[in-house]
Amino acid sequence: MEKLLSLFEEYLLNNLPNSKTFHPHFEDALSDMLKAGGKRFRPMLLLSVVKSNKSLLIPNSLPIALGLEFLHTYSLVHDDLPAMDNADLRRGFQTLHKKYDEVTAILVGDALNTHAFNLLANASLSNDIKIELVKCLSSNGGIDGMIIGQAIDCFFENQKLELNQLEFLHIHKTAKLIAASLKMGAIICEYDLNTQEKLYNFGIDLGLLFQIQDDIIDETCTSQEAGKTTQNDTSKNSFVNLLGLTGAIKSADELALKCANILNTFDENLKLSLEELLLKYINRHK
Amino acid sequence: MEKLLSLFEEYLLNNLPNSKTFHPHFEDALSDMLKAGGKRFRPMLLLSVVKSNKSLLIPNSLPIALGLEFLHTYSLVHDDLPAMDNADLRRGFQTLHKKYDEVTAILVGDALNTHAFNLLANASLSNDIKIELVKCLSSNGGIDGMIIGQAIDCFFENQKLELNQLEFLHIHKTAKLIAASLKMGAIICEYDLNTQEKLYNFGIDLGLLFQIQDDIIDETCTSQEAGKTTQNDTSKNSFVNLLGLTGAIKSADELALKCANILNTFDENLKLSLEELLLKYINRHK
Numbered sequence: 001m002e003k004l005l006s007l008f009e010e011y012l013l014n015n016l017p018n019s020k021t022f023h024p025h026f027e028d029a030l031s032d033m034l035k036a037g038g039k040r041f042r043p044m045l046l047l048s049v050v051k052s053n054k055s056l057l058i059p060n061s062l063p064i065a066l067g068l069e070f071l072h073t074y075s076l077v078h079d080d081l082p083a084m085d086n087a088d089l090r091r092g093f094q095t096l097h098k099k100y101d102e103v104t105a106i107l108v109g110d111a112l113n114t115h116a117f118n119l120l121a122n123a124s125l126s127n128d129i130k131i132e133l134v135k136c137l138s139s140n141g142g143i144d145g146m147i148i149g150q151a152i153d154c155f156f157e158n159q160k161l162e163l164n165q166l167e168f169l170h171i172h173k174t175a176k177l178i179a180a181s182l183k184m185g186a187i188i189c190e191y192d193l194n195t196q197e198k199l200y201n202f203g204i205d206l207g208l209l210f211q212i213q214d215d216i217i218d219e220t221c222t223s224q225e226a227g228k229t230t231q232n233d234t235s236k237n238s239f240v241n242l243l244g245l246t247g248a249i250k251s252a253d254e255l256a257l258k259c260a261n262i263l264n265t266f267d268e269n270l271k272l273s274l275e276e277l278l279l280k281y282i283n284r285h286k
Numbered sequence: 287m288e289k290l291l292s293l294f295e296e297y298l299l300n301n302l303p304n305s306k307t308f309h310p311h312f313e314d315a316l317s318d319m320l321k322a323g324g325k326r327f328r329p330m331l332l333l334s335v336v337k338s339n340k341s342l343l344i345p346n347s348l349p350i351a352l353g354l355e356f357l358h359t360y361s362l363v364h365d366d367l368p369a370m371d372n373a374d375l376r377r378g379f380q381t382l383h384k385k386y387d388e389v390t391a392i393l394v395g396d397a398l399n400t401h402a403f404n405l406l407a408n409a410s411l412s413n414d415i416k417i418e419l420v421k422c423l424s425s426n427g428g429i430d431g432m433i434i435g436q437a438i439d440c441f442f443e444n445q446k447l448e449l450n451q452l453e454f455l456h457i458h459k460t461a462k463l464i465a466a467s468l469k470m471g472a473i474i475c476e477y478d479l480n481t482q483e484k485l486y487n488f489g490i491d492l493g494l495l496f497q498i499q500d501d502i503i504d505e506t507c508t509s510q511e512a513g514k515t516t517q518n519d520t521s522k523n524s525f526v527n528l529l530g531l532t533g534a535i536k537s538a539d540e541l542a543l544k545c546a547n548i549l550n551t552f553d554e555n556l557k558l559s560l561e562e563l564l565l566k567y568i569n570r571h572k
Binding site: 017018019021022023024026071083101102103107109110114115118120121127139142143147154155165 | 364370429438
């Protein structure tokens with residue numbers, strides 16, 4: 001696992017977006033947030049699936065893993081904009097609109113979004129596989145996925161959502177890209193459609209579980225314990241506010257059990273590979 | 287030509303982004319700018335190339351033409367944002383951040399960008415062709431194309447550029463997507479690489495010619511003649527300000543002659559098809 005992560009980090013550093021021009025800072029700005037760290041959860045999900053079944057394809061899968069990280073990073077850069085979260089810091093560094101300006105942050109996000117598909121299309125994999133990867137990333141990272149989740153999150157910031165609406169929000173905003181990361185690994189392994197779908201649905205449950213756990217941590221931990229600001233969310237749409245703390249814990253337990261049961265239906269290598277990854281990332285997925 | 291445009295408009299109206307949820311306006315916002323009109327120059331370039339050589343593939347090419355229009359439209363939505371042009375109107379309608387809010391405009395742009403690649407990947411064309419299309423659009427619409435052009439345009443708004451820098455700006459901001467539209471038509475026709483490259487380079491010259499002509503119109507026409515606000519650009523980076531009016535006209539004439547000469551080297555069908563289109567669009571390309 002650590003080796004796989006080092007391999008990815010090395011690949012990322014050797015394949016940062018390249019745009020040498022007379023613009024004084026645009027090339028640096030393109031790379032800043034990619035170099036700033038982060039857990040690389042989505043790339044690692046994809047690589048873990050590939051490792052379990054076609055480890056020889058790991059080098060060929062690195063640009064796909066990087067494409068996932070580009071798309072995720074663009075979403076963070078845009079979420080941080082003044083019109084959305086208006087965040088000053090991200091991954092311990094100044095956000096791009098603070099360090100440079102808003103134009104730079106908007107355009108860096110746009111560039112990383114588009115370039116994710118360039119990375120997919122140029123990977124050393126068959127065109128049949130690559131087209132399925134483009135379909136999967138563009139559908140789960142786009143209108144029917146991450147974007148509509150983010151739009152709902154922003155619009156209903158100060159309005160109470162029903163439980164099914166809150167689930168819809170988080171499934172779209174977060175879980176679908178996590179699910180897509182697993183499915184894209186399965187596409188590279190040329191798993192049958194049934195297995196691809198099983199991995200995808202597992203990712204949806206996993207993404208939702210992470211979100212509920214996050215809400216519980218916000219409610220129950222001190223900032224020091226959680227490693228981030230907590231208990232500042234009493235009015236926001238959260239599973240804890242909607243279900244109560246006991247209800248949220250019960251929901252999380254049920255989902256965790258469901259995920260464990262699904263994991264047990266995967267073949268041994270895939271199960272072990274994902275278990276190893278999830279044990280490392282659980283509660284630290286963002 | 288008119289028939290091809292009607293075909294495209296009809297296809298667009300039947301394939302607007304679909305996102306029915308409990309968000310009160312996001313689905314409408316996704317479609318507003320696509321429905322607002324525009325010349326559809328990029329889709330028509332692609333379809334004109336296809337028509338000249340493989341007219342049977344026109345129906346299969348419509349989603350690719352629509353992908354080009356999605357990408358172009360997203361760039362307009364983001365260019366209009368308060369941090370960039372801060373425009374109130376686009377194509378005669380309120381811009382999205384005016385009609386709704388900035389979050390909506392940012393996310394609609396993001397969604398159209400990502401969904402362009404979904405349209406490409408799901409078209410009824412071979413996967414080999416579709417991967418080349420994804421490469422071409424993501425490279426010319428991204429970091430090495432439109433985005434770096436826009437970044438330079440914004441950053442140097444109040445600083446004088448050299449001629450080669452101004453050309454770099456417009457080649458990247460505008461000409462590369464025009465060139466890509468032609469090349470993507472050539473990819474669908476399975477023209478050899480040499481012809482693809484010739485069409486692409488023709489598109490670069492054409493895009494540059496359009497820009498110089500625009501600058502000349504800004505200098506010489508009344509707003510009524512030009513159909514838009516003119517003569518408000520004396521301090522901006524323009525070919526007229528850099529070369530003088532006579533120099534800019536000379537440059538435009540030379541480029542127009544070069545374009546005409548290149549057109550004459552294309553096979554008869556392609557030449558006629560592009561001539562018909564360009565005669566209609568010349569000076570009205572935006």
